[in-house]
Amino acid sequence: MKPVLEFVDTHKLWYCLDCGKCGAACPISRHETRTFTSPRTLIEKAVHCGMDEVMDEPLFWSCLTCYRCSQVCPSDVHFSEFMRSARSLARGHDRSGDCTHGGMIQTWGRMMTNPDMRQNRLSWVTSDLKFSEDSDTLYFVGCMPYYDPLFRKLGVEGVEIAQAAVRILNHLGIKPQILADERCCGHDQLWEGDLDTFRALAGLNITQLKASGAKRIVTTCPECARTLKMDYPEYVGDHGLEVIHLAQLLADAGLDLPPQADDGLVTYQDPCRLGRHLGVYDAPRQVLFDIGLELVEMPHHAATSLCCGTSCWSACGQVSKSIQVERLEEARATGAETLVTACIKCQIHFKCAQNDPLLGERVGIKIQDLTTLVAGRLFGDTKRNPKQEVPVVSR
């Protein structure tokens, strides 16, 4: 097992100047009222005390790995990457984060490592959607079909996002491929330190991606985009395909739709994986402009954007809720009618916070994914009733 000091070296923790900027920027540090914790404190413990002290730090499993600290760090300390490595080390000490939702999301991730598993994940595909097996473009759906039954009760758009994405691609003259047995990309497993599961999932996906003959992967999930683009080559192997988020494709396509009379203002939530991780800030904004909407920015936007409060389906609690409420209040204060995001997880977490009856109108703002918003503008309002479920048929 690698000692923690090796990761201290790899991720440049020695460079920490003890300036405290990270503690002021970190959403967890700002909202954790029970104790003081900050990236700087954790770094100090990693350098001077060792793994046991580090694992007991409250930030250890609750760190959102949102890169907010890296963005303000004057010494370029790679804190989020250190957390990723240290968590994999902690697994060797029989430690892991507190899984939310009864651990089911981690469970289905592990189940998907079975190479013989034949999923039944395409029931969202309707007859009007066009696909082609020889296409250069592959649409990587991600866990959308799974989140759909789980979070439908919160009014979350699940498979609508996937349906809208294919409809938009068809509109642009692209008939994408999809994988009938696509596995979870492994993002959560990687950042939670479960490297064995991550490698198994990535291996199965890479085999399928190579066999597809596609040249480009389009995703509607920033986490899939980041993982396929940056982490597969680093940890498992290169699939040789270009990876882009649909927002980038749409920005390049240059849609030109006129404003509509009843349009309200919109504001945009930068998902951490798309923004600070992949550096894609302008493309979604360009898309909103291209479809004729007026964007009003929140005080924290682009590189200084706030995270949606939970990462990797673990350590969700009061601190997460406080972050979500702060962000929703910020969105509401802009006067925007809709909070647009490009990540289904942002939507799930914000809608969960909105579900709290005690918060009521304080956090009330319509939340919509960029993909379904664009589809709505292109094809009229084709969105299903959020309470209506997609039938999942047994084999």
Added chain:
Amino acid sequence: MTGPKVIVFTCNWNAYNGLETAGAQHSRYSPSVYPLKVMCLGQISPGIILKAFENGADGVLLLGCPLDECHFEFGNRRAEEVFQEARKLANLLGYRNEQLQLDWLAAGDGQGFVEKIEHFLAGLYEGQRQP
């Protein structure tokens, strides 16, 4: 070991009582059936059900209280919600409806317990024969 591995979640008040009666009556059922007692079927989550499949179960049977006889009033209604959610997820993961079932059992119904287990196993065998 004979037959497919089955996990049966029983609630403490009715279904488990039925199981105990089956035991007292020396009734027989497949040795590959593993009953697990929970205080109320409403306390299990889809995560636990998926966990059973992850650990190699071929089938999961949830046995709760008859309607309106829940010891905690709303437990079996909650169990029904959990079951519906878990079934959709299990379907997505490639499991058939016969592999995850929800049923109820009255306290003291030992014969009923054995019949329900046999019925569930028959469904599993039937599904295995299909391509």
